[in-house]
Amino acid sequence: MSHEKTPVIKCENISVVRSRKEILCDISLHANKGELVAILGPNGAGKSTLLSVLAGDLQSETGNVFFGDKPVTVVTNRELARLRAVLPQRVTVSFPYTVAEVVEMGRGPKLGANDEDLVESAMQRLGVAEMRNRLYRTLSIGEQARVSMARILAQDTQLLLLDEPTAVLDIGQQEKLMQIVRSLVEEGRTVIAVFHDLNVAMSFADRVILLQNGRHAASGTPRETLTPETLSSIYEHKIDVIRVNDDTGPVVIPGPRKN
């Protein structure tokens, strides 16, 4: 065993019950510095709920979430904002705020001295600096997603929680965004993200956790975990994992269709 480090975030034995329905049952998860952990699973598996629990939005019935050594229950709202940033699936902004103003909102209630630099570099990094004076709500969904990501980045937290960050992006934008996310991880940040697209997880995640009906189904490195057998069983459909060539990683595709 190597030297044990405290994970940036961990949760233990999380269970969530809503209207008598068990949405999450006994889920444990952790993420270290410089790690991208992907939460995967079919629709309704509880992925977004798990992310809400990790974000501190939702109190679980059992178990607890820890930021470092601190349980989330003793962390104030403002402290939480310095520990983690959250990217929801879609953000609508009421009133005609500009891109620059929206990104700046990532800096929270009290603006400080170096906030301008953080906002500027976040906009540069996501390639939204040129549209700084455009109104957020006139942007395309893909552009809005990038601006929201820039806002999350401007929050400048160690931990980023992303709920399907690539869902509305085309394949080119998706690759660009994931390369940015990956570079953040290489710089030592921690990312936990929900993905719908298994191939994104396969290419970019360090570890994956697969949920099925609110329960832990499998976890580990993507290549070990995302196997045809496991995926076929969880998604209830024949799924293959193939290698296209030596340069790309394995690719997940649906199994042969009967005609």
Next chain:
Amino acid sequence: MSELRRLNSRTVAIVLSIALVIVVFNALTTGAYTIRFGEVFTVLFQGPAETSDANSISHAVFWNVRLPRVALAIVVGASLAVAGVVMQGVFRNPLAEPATVGVSGGAAVGAVIAITLGLSKITLGVQIFAFIGGTLATAIVYGLSRVDGKTDVVTLILTGIAINALSGALIGLAVFIADDDQIRTVTFWSLGSLGLATWRAVAVVLPLAIIGIALSTKFARTLDLMALGDRSAAHVGVPVERVRLQTIAIVGLLASSAVAATGIIAFVGLIVPHILRLVLGPKHRDLLWSSALLGAIVTLLADLAARTLLAPAELPLGVLTALIGAPFFLWLLRKMRTSESTWS
């Protein structure tokens, strides 16, 4: 098209300040008795004590009628406009306004009940009841019109209609029971007027307005962040529930003290912030003070029109603001319905 043209906030401040001074002078000199421009300074420097020299009528009109009325118009207009800005910010909706959603109605009910119970002799008795009525109405509207952290426009307006109908009925009932000459007419409360302006009214409303406006500026940044929606606002560190309660209390304070003094003057809180959002953008730091200025200007102008258009008769001020405001409201509603993104 989406590139924006916004005016510098300093330019807007200068223009609005100059406009306010001009409108104030016009309002002071114009009326049933004309005070000449030069006389304004003479009587102003004579001070409020009675005089017996040549301009004694001008002096009396200036100090006892015009100046308190102008002062009250400024204070009430500023309060209503700032209440509108704060309300739209927390509701995340440009249609929220003290009068249209029933807050002013609630405040008017409170004020009328206080007067009926004979509490008008107690200092701030009417204001406290108006505050309770107004804040209660705000809380009810807020509670009923929110679905999944957003304010649903249809529910918001329907709730407003219901609360306004209820407050209209309660005011009518109280006036019917009271037969108190302090409640002059139902019209005063439901249509609003600055005709009863006295220094005493100014002395009560002014400190409440200053407190309310000063407190609301503390929330400028927070209101910007609320535009992200409850969840994302919380994620960047806004204590959403607490902010909501505090801002509702501020709206209650501003709208109710205004209503207690002048009755319901509708749409100032709707039109003023909307115009300034087009000019300055939606950031609340600039929007709040500029709305206070423009609110004062608009109310002064409307009152000036109300007392001069059909002179010597005086139009109820609320009728005038509604004549301009209601079509504007409909236009805004229609505009929002055609651009889907503004629904939330």
